[in-house]
Amino acid sequence: MEPILTxxxxxxxxxxxxxxxxxxxxxxxxxxxxxxxxxxxxxxxxLRCVDLLEQFDAGEIRLDGELMGYRxxxxxxxxxxxxxxxxxxxxxxxxxxxxxxxxxxxALRNVMLGLTKVRRLPASEARGIAEYWLDRVGLANRRxxxxxxxxxxxxxxxxxxRALAMEPRLLLLDExxxxxxxxxVQEVLxxxxxxxxxxxTMLIVTHEMRFARQVSTRTVFMDHGAIVEEGDPAIILGxxxxxxxxxxxxxxxx
Amino acid sequence: MQSFLDVxxxxxxxxxxxxxxxxxxxxxxxxxxxxxxxxxxxxxxxGSAVLAFPVRVIVDVVRGTPVLVLIxxxxxxxxxxxxxxxxxxxxxxxxxxxxASHIGETLRGALLAIPLxxxxxxxxxxxxxxxxxxxxxxxxAIRQIAPNLVNTAVEIVKASSLLSAIGVxxxxxxxxxxxxxxxxxxxxxxxxxxxxxxxxLLIATGGSWLxxxxxxx
Amino acid sequence: MGYAxxxxxxxxxxxxxxxxxxxxLIMGLAGLAVGSAIGIxxxxxxxxxxxxxxxxxxxxxxLIRNVPILVLALFAFxxxxxxxxxxxxxxxxxxxxxxxxxxxxxxxxxxAMITVPQGILDAGRSIGLxxxxxxxxxxxxxxxxxxxxxxxxxxxxxxxxxSIAAVxxxxxxxxxxxxxxxxxxxxxxxxxxASFLYVGTCALIALTLRRLEARFPKF
Numbered sequence: 001m002e003p004i005l006t007x008x009x010x011x012x013x014x015x016x017x018x019x020x021x022x023x024x025x026x027x028x029x030x031x032x033x034x035x036x037x038x039x040x041x042x043x044x045x046x047l048r049c050v051d052l053l054e055q056f057d058a059g060e061i062r063l064d065g066e067l068m069g070y071r072x073x074x075x076x077x078x079x080x081x082x083x084x085x086x087x088x089x090x091x092x093x094x095x096x097x098x099x100x101x102x103x104x105x106x107a108l109r110n111v112m113l114g115l116t117k118v119r120r121l122p123a124s125e126a127r128g129i130a131e132y133w134l135d136r137v138g139l140a141n142r143r144x145x146x147x148x149x150x151x152x153x154x155x156x157x158x159x160x161x162r163a164l165a166m167e168p169r170l171l172l173l174d175e176x177x178x179x180x181x182x183x184x185v186q187e188v189l190x191x192x193x194x195x196x197x198x199x200x201t202m203l204i205v206t207h208e209m210r211f212a213r214q215v216s217t218r219t220v221f222m223d224h225g226a227i228v229e230e231g232d233p234a235i236i237l238g239x240x241x242x243x244x245x246x247x248x249x250x251x252x253x254x
Numbered sequence: 255m256q257s258f259l260d261v262x263x264x265x266x267x268x269x270x271x272x273x274x275x276x277x278x279x280x281x282x283x284x285x286x287x288x289x290x291x292x293x294x295x296x297x298x299x300x301g302s303a304v305l306a307f308p309v310r311v312i313v314d315v316v317r318g319t320p321v322l323v324l325i326x327x328x329x330x331x332x333x334x335x336x337x338x339x340x341x342x343x344x345x346x347x348x349x350x351x352x353x354a355s356h357i358g359e360t361l362r363g364a365l366l367a368i369p370l371x372x373x374x375x376x377x378x379x380x381x382x383x384x385x386x387x388x389x390x391x392x393x394x395a396i397r398q399i400a401p402n403l404v405n406t407a408v409e410i411v412k413a414s415s416l417l418s419a420i421g422v423x424x425x426x427x428x429x430x431x432x433x434x435x436x437x438x439x440x441x442x443x444x445x446x447x448x449x450x451x452x453x454x455l456l457i458a459t460g461g462s463w464l465x466x467x468x469x470x471x
Numbered sequence: 472m473g474y475a476x477x478x479x480x481x482x483x484x485x486x487x488x489x490x491x492x493x494x495x496l497i498m499g500l501a502g503l504a505v506g507s508a509i510g511i512x513x514x515x516x517x518x519x520x521x522x523x524x525x526x527x528x529x530x531x532x533x534l535i536r537n538v539p540i541l542v543l544a545l546f547a548f549x550x551x552x553x554x555x556x557x558x559x560x561x562x563x564x565x566x567x568x569x570x571x572x573x574x575x576x577x578x579x580x581x582x583a584m585i586t587v588p589q590g591i592l593d594a595g596r597s598i599g600l601x602x603x604x605x606x607x608x609x610x611x612x613x614x615x616x617x618x619x620x621x622x623x624x625x626x627x628x629x630x631x632x633x634s635i636a637a638v639x640x641x642x643x644x645x646x647x648x649x650x651x652x653x654x655x656x657x658x659x660x661x662x663x664x665a666s667f668l669y670v671g672t673c674a675l676i677a678l679t680l681r682r683l684e685a686r687f688p689k690f
Contacts, residue, residue: 051597052596053593053596053597082601082602083601086596086599086600086601086602086604087599089596089597089598089599090598090599091599092597093597093598094593094594094597096590096593096594096597098590100588100590100591100593100594101594102591102594102595102609102613103591103613103690104612104613104616104690113598113600113608113609114598114599114600117600117604117608118598118599118600118604146688148688148690159594162594162598163597163598166598166599314670315666315670318631318666318669318670318671318673318674319631319666319669319670320631320632320633320634320635320645320669321631321634322634322635322637322638322645323634323645323648323662323665323666323669326645326648326649326652326662327662327665327666330652330658330661330662331658331659331662333656333658334474334658334659335474335659336474408536408537411539412537412538412539412540413539415539415541415542416539416541416635416638418541418638419637419638426539426541426542430545439549440546440549440550440553443542443545443546443549444546446542447538447539447542447543447546450537450538450539450542451534451537451538454537454538455533455537458537
């Protein structure tokens with residue numbers, strides 16, 4: 001079966017600092033890939049490159065075989081137009097560490113915006129879909145609340161609903177529990193777990209090792225912009241091969 | 255019919271004189287306004303009620319009144335008590351009070367924005383209030399209000415054009431006199447606009463140079 | 472001293488003063504409405520537009536903010552008829568006020584736009600909005616609300632600037648006050664009254680704005 005996402009030789013620098021050095025990764029339908037590693041290892045940058053929020057210097061990203069972000073002309077890479085990039089982004093969902101809900105819109109309107117303005121659905125249909133997804137994340141009763149009036153955990157679940165309502169091929173989650181108070185982490189993790197059980201394809205950057213082990217079908221460990229180890233979470237988190245992963249895991253358990 | 259350049263050549267001395275008055279009256283108003291405004295700001299922030307209240311009234315009334323009304327009031331009102339200050343003095347006074355009120359209010363905001371811990375720290379090392387003010391609070395406040403000072407100076411230069419309404423022979427009135435003789439209306443208004451623009455850009459450039467020079471930002 | 476306050480002449484002219492005040496408010500509101508439209512478009516062009524658009528906006532703002540409004544008004548007064556535009560003094564001044572306010576409001580809206588956090592923009596892009604979609608559906612509504620205090624302050628300044636219309640014989644408050652001044656020589660009473668009317672109106676506007684701001688949440 002063809003993977004949904006293929007990444008090959010992905011390279012990116014900020015100035016002289018190499019953030020990504022030849023990353024290669026496949027994500028198949030139904031995969032839940034957890035991306036772990038110390039801060040500054042390039043996980044978030046990788047995710048943002050996949051969602052085309054960052055440009056990359058070399059290599060390629062394909063979604064369902066389609067080249068993302070660039071087209072090739074006479075062997076040269078040309079950045080796609082804003083409209084093309086927007087179309088490609090709409091096929092992936094992204095959930096951010098700091099929720100990033102639209103502050104001027106209610107929970108329902110947050111979820112509806114992409115449906116009405118990107119997919120151009122009529123408002124009534126968009127409302128139905130938005131209500132369905134808010135219900136899925138357990139927030140049917142918070143639909144008319146503004147982001148500032150609900151908890152961080154609830155905001156993050158609205159953000160998940162907002163991403164899912166666009167029916168993305170792939171859901172990208174960037175440290176979605178890192179900004180939450182400890183007592184609010186669980187509700188968000190439970191939501192993600194239920195999505196995993198429903199077969200949603202996800203690429204998850206996380207610091208929650210236990211969660212990574214329980215939910216993901218595969219774990220990828222990154223260090224200094226490169227993938228060092230990957231495999232079944234129970235195996236690589238239980239018996240890490242590399243010294244760097246052992247060091248990372250022991251620093252996390254402290 | 256004379257060309258614009260002919261008229262300009264003939265009236266350049268007159269124009270220069272008007273420009274000088276604009277620059278001098280604005281300069282005086284800004285300089286005096288800074289001194290008076292500093293006093294206003296200190297009175298508003300640290301003054302007793304007896305001192306702060308009248309200053310508050312002055313500052314609020316001046317800030318709520320259009321500059322042109324201030325100018326006309328300074329020009330006409332003294333006659334009521336038998337004084338006749340003349341347009342230039344009245345105009346300079348109006349601009350000074352206008353400038354001082356804005357600076358006073360800005361300074362108060364800046365002083366209040368400095369954390370109390372700064373005052374505590376100053377007392378802890380044994381500074382008197384006056385020393386605290388001079389060495390700790392005012393230097394920090396100046397950094398805060400530096401961009402505001404530049405804006406206020408620009409506003410004063412622009413407001414000085416209103417002195418033409420009471421017969422001060424500054425740049426705009428001079429321009430109008432030249433237009434009255436030559437009928438080169440749009441050309442000379444455009445020229446006057448250009449000169450004001452140049453003065454204000456000079457102020458802005460000078461202001462940001464000073465800010466960089468003294469690392470205010 | 473020997474000056475006894477006597478408000479009789481001013482009171483006789485109170486009708487004119489109040490009509491003058493109303494005219495000032497109307498010109499101010501017209502200037503604010505048209506100026507806001509200019510400001511929003513120019514701010515969008517500056518924040519989201521291509522380089523030439525940014526340059527045009529920067530020139531417009533830099534020019535208008537550094538030239539006295541009276542010079543702009545006098546220029547327009549003589550320039551507009553050259554283009555076949557015959558406006559009354561009132562309309563001419565209101566038009567100048569709009570262009571003048573537009574420059575200041577451009578800065579207000581621009582400041583409100585560029586302070587929308589990058590994460591919110593990323594969120595807009597990640598659901599597939601184009602650049603103009605993000606500008607229109609995400610940045611603009613947030614900026615409009617957050618610019619409200621600054622727009623309010625601009626309106627107060629604008630209302631005070633309407634006094635300058637007196638110089639081109641628009642019969643607003645300052646013009647009427649000067650007329651009463653010249654006819655009655657009640658020099659102290661008339662300017663006290665004019666100043667009181669301006670200060671009172673500005674305070675009322677400020678109060679109304681604060682209520683309005685309190686009603687809408689800031690983002």
